[in-house]
Structures are given as C-alpha cells and as structure tokens.
Amino acid sequence: MRLWENTIRRVTPYVPGEQPKGENLVKLNTNENPYPPAPGVIKALKEFNTDGLRKYPDPAASVLTEALAEYYGLKEDQIFVGVGSDDVIAMAFMTFFNSQKPIRFPEVTYSFYKVWAELFKIPYETPALREDFTIDPADYHGNTGGIIFPNPNAPTGVYMPLDQVEEILRNNQDAVVMVDEAYIDFAGPSALSLLDRYENLLVIQTFSKSRSLAGLRIGFAMGHPDLIRALNDVKYSYNSYTMNLPSQILGAEAVKDRAYFEKRVKQIVASRERAKKRLAKLGFTFPDSQANFIFVTHRKAGAEGIFQALKEKQIYVRYFKTPGLNNSLRITIGTDEEMDRLFEELERIIKEV
Numbered sequence: 001m002r003l004w005e006n007t008i009r010r011v012t013p014y015v016p017g018e019q020p021k022g023e024n025l026v027k028l029n030t031n032e033n034p035y036p037p038a039p040g041v042i043k044a045l046k047e048f049n050t051d052g053l054r055k056y057p058d059p060a061a062s063v064l065t066e067a068l069a070e071y072y073g074l075k076e077d078q079i080f081v082g083v084g085s086d087d088v089i090a091m092a093f094m095t096f097f098n099s100q101k102p103i104r105f106p107e108v109t110y111s112f113y114k115v116w117a118e119l120f121k122i123p124y125e126t127p128a129l130r131e132d133f134t135i136d137p138a139d140y141h142g143n144t145g146g147i148i149f150p151n152p153n154a155p156t157g158v159y160m161p162l163d164q165v166e167e168i169l170r171n172n173q174d175a176v177v178m179v180d181e182a183y184i185d186f187a188g189p190s191a192l193s194l195l196d197r198y199e200n201l202l203v204i205q206t207f208s209k210s211r212s213l214a215g216l217r218i219g220f221a222m223g224h225p226d227l228i229r230a231l232n233d234v235k236y237s238y239n240s241y242t243m244n245l246p247s248q249i250l251g252a253e254a255v256k257d258r259a260y261f262e263k264r265v266k267q268i269v270a271s272r273e274r275a276k277k278r279l280a281k282l283g284f285t286f287p288d289s290q291a292n293f294i295f296v297t298h299r300k301a302g303a304e305g306i307f308q309a310l311k312e313k314q315i316y317v318r319y320f321k322t323p324g325l326n327n328s329l330r331i332t333i334g335t336d337e338e339m340d341r342l343f344e345e346l347e348r349i350i351k352e353v
Contacts, residue, residue, distance in 0.1 A: 014115045017318055025314040026341055028332040031183075031293050033212040035264045035335070038257035041213070041250045048246065057245040059236065064243070067252040068220055072192060077225040080232060081251075083242050085182055085206035085219030088231075089148070090116055092202060092221065095234045096176040097122045101145035106135055108324060110154045110180065129156075133287045133295075137164045141171040150180040152187050155320065155330045157289025159187040162194070169198045176227070178202045185210035185265050186272070187290035192222060199224040209292055210265050211254045216247045268292050272333045278343050279331075282350055297328045301350055309349045315342055 017030035036042070061081045069076045082088035093116045097103050102123035105113045109126075117124040127139035133156040140147055147168060152159040169177050177200055179191045184205065191203050202223040208214035221231065235242060254261070275294060279286065284296040298306065307319040307329060318330040333339070 009119070011115060011118045014112045018316060020314075020316055022314070025316065026334060026338045027316050028334050028338065028342065029316040029318040029330075030214075031209060031291075031330075031332045032214045033209060033264065033268070033292070034333070034338060035212055035267070037212040037250070038254050038260040040253040040257050044250055044253045045246070048249070052245050055245075056241050057243060057248060059240045059242075061243045061248045064218070064220075064248045064251045064255075067255040068222075071255050071258070072222065074195075074222060075225070077228055078195070078222055080221040080223075080228045080235075081243055082219050082221075082235070083247075084208065084217040085180065085204050086112060087217070087242065088204055088219040088221050089113075089178070089180065091231055091234055091238070092148075092176075092178055092204070093117070093120055093122065094238075095230050096178075096202075096227075097146045099145040099175070101143065101175075103146040103148065104140055104144050105148045106153065108133070108153075108156065110150050111322075113148055129153075133158050135160055135164075137167040137171075140168045142174075144172060144175055146175045146177070147172055148178040148180060150182060151191065152183045152289070152291045154183070154291070155293070155318070155325070155328075156287045156295050157183070157291040157293055158287045159290035162189055162191065165191050166194055166198075169194060169201055173198070173200055176200050176202060178204060181205045182209055183291035183293075185261075186269055186292050195223065199226070202227055207251055207254060210268075211261060212264070213251065213254055216250060218243070218247050218251045268333050271336055271339060274336070275331070275333060275339055278339075279346075282343070282346055293330050293332045295328055295330050298350065303327045303329050306346070306349055310342070310345055313345050315345055317342075 020027060064081055065076050065079050068079050082091060102125045104125045104127060107126040107128045130136055135149060151165065165179060181190055181203055184190050191201065194201055202221050204221045207218035279294065279296055283299045286294050286296045289295060303319060307317060310317055320326060
C-alpha cells in the first residue's frame with residue numbers, strides 16, 4: 001500500500017437506488033413522486049431570470065424560509081434549509097452528535113444513518129425492531145448522545161404514533177432527538193405539534209417525496225431557534241452558499257400551492273391503499289405502510305428472483321441485498337397505470353413459481 005493511503009478515511013458508502021434511463025419503463029425504486037410539480041413551479045421556471053445566476057445565491061435562502069414559515073405557522077428562525085434532507089441530516093450529525101455517548105437509531109432503518117455515524121466517527125447503537133417492525137420506545141430511554149429515527153420508518157413504512165414519539169423525547173431531554181419525516185405527508189400527524197414542548201426536538205422534512213421536487217434537492221429542519229442557530233453556524237463554516245437560486249425560488253412556489261399538494265398526496269394514498277389489496281391477493285405480506293411505498297415479502301417467490309424478472313420487463317423496484325432485508329422488496333407507489341402494469345407482471349411471475 002502507498003503510504004499516503006494510510007491517511008484516507010474509509011467508510012462503507014450508502015448505495016443509492018438505480019436511476020434507469022429509457023422509454024416505456026416503470027420506475028418504482030426510489031420513492032419519487034410520479035406526478036409533476038405544482039403549476040406555479042413550472043410557471044416560475046419558464047419565467048426564471050437567468051441574470052441572477054451570475055451572483056451567489058442568498059445564503060439564508062430567505063424566500064424559501066419565509067414560505068415554509070408561513071405554511072407551517074413558525075417563525076423564520078425556527079427553520080433551516082439544505083440541499084435535500086440528506087444534507088440537513090448530515091449537518092445535524094456534525095452539529096449535535098458530539099458527546100462520547102453513542103447515538104441510537106433503529107437496526108432496520110434508513111441506511112445512510114450508519115454511513116454518517118462512521119464518516120463522522122460517532123459511536124452508535126442500533127436497537128432491533130419488534131417482530132411487527134415497530135420501534136420500541138423503551139429502547140431509546142436515556143443515556144444516549146442523541147437519537148434519530150424516521151417516521152414513518154424506512155424501508156418498512158411503519159408510522160409511530162405521536163404519544164410514542166413524545167415518550168422518547170420525554171426520556172431524552174439532555175440530548176437532541178431528530179425525527180426524520182421524509183414520508184410524513186402520506187401518514188399521520190407530524191411531530192411539529194411537539195416543538196413548543198421540547199426544545200431538543202428537530203423535525204426534518206423534504207421536497208423529494210410529496211412535493212415532486214427530488215431533482216432540485218431541497219430539505220429543511222424545524223426546531224427551537226437555538227438549534228437552528230447552531231445548524232447555521234456549522235453550515236456557514238462548511239459551505240455558506242449551499243442552496244442554489246433556482247431551488248430557492250421554485251421551492252417557495254411549491255410551498256404556496258397547498259391545494260395542488262393536498263390533491264397529489266390524496267392520490268398517492270388512495271393508490272397505496274389500492275395496491276395493498278392487490279398485493280395481498282397476489283400472496284404478498286407487508287407491514288401497514290403509511291408512506292409512499294410498500295415493503296413486501298412473498299410467501300413463496302424469492303425477492304431477488306421477482307426483482308430480476310421485473311427488471312427484464314423494464315419495471316424497477318428496490319431490492320436490498322443485505323441480511324434481514326434480502327427477501328423483501330420496496331415498491332414505490334406510482335400512478336394507477338404504472339401500478340397496474342406492475343400487478344400484471346407480478347401475476348405472471350408468481351404463476352411461474
């Protein structure tokens with residue numbers, strides 16, 4: 001080995017979902033929204049003044065922060081924006097997880113948490129889920145350097161009721177608790193209602209799922225002004241101009257159109273519930289997902305075989321070749337037409353088992 005290689009930081013990287021290209025494919029593998037962004041986004045893009053691109057963007061992303069504050073009934077100093085929720089969470093790891101105590105997150109969850117913990121040299125513990133894929137709040141009681149978990153969880157889609165979220169907060173008031181709500185708009189109430197009671201709560205959301213803007217990379221956190229101030233201090237020390245100008249402008253337009261947002265969310269939820277019935281009839285079992293995907297296991301057919309057979313037909317779902325997950329598939333909810341094509345192929349595949 002060359003001597004300089006001894007100083008390289010090495011981690012096992014997060015593996016993103018495949019981004020296939022081509023005509024006539026059905027892409028149900030990365031939990032994107034199958035519908036276009038709000039009309040105001042499209043209009044603003046067409047009218048975008050490109051002269052603004054020669055200048056640095058507003059480091060505070062004020063136009064977007066103001067829109068989010070109005071939408072969620074918060075003050076601007078309670079909101080932090082970043083380049084996708086991944087960027088926001090990474091900044092939060094660097095900012096808040098600095099004690100010698102291990103942080104905690106579920107054993108089965110968003111796999112990026114482990115990558116960040118190892119990248120930033122943060123000790124961690126990963127309590128197992130219950131047999132029904134739910135998180136046991138008792139596993140997160142005290143003596144920790146911080147906590148993060150998605151709600152709904154990924155890749156299971158299981159939603160944790162707010163009284164259980166509050167139990168975790170109540171038992172960890174000496175550490176920051178992050179609730180990653182990437183899929184909350186398809187589920188139950190947000191932990192935002194707990195912000196006034198818990199100064200150590202940070203709620204993180206994204207524009208990639210319910211707002212159809214995965215390609216712009218917009219994420220945000222909401223919390224006590226002191227938490228947001230600390231996040232901004234780290235951001236400005238790391239990269240002052242994290243969010244580009246088009247993302248700020250188009251993101252604000254997406255937030256303004258509440259009616260369009262609610263319409264699309266309802267469509268996806270309706271398609272999800274319809275998909276559960278079809279998948280059950282085909283012999284699949286799954287937790288009761290409250291996200292925009294379903295985590296399925298077939299009683300007879302192996303997950304990898306189904307995955308490969310669908311891929312041959314230009315239908316892409318997510319297969320995790322990792323212990324504990326390698327007999328399951330995560331299926332994003334697409335349009336009803338896309339889902340019908342999926343069901344048709346699944347019926348054919350399963351008949352051949």
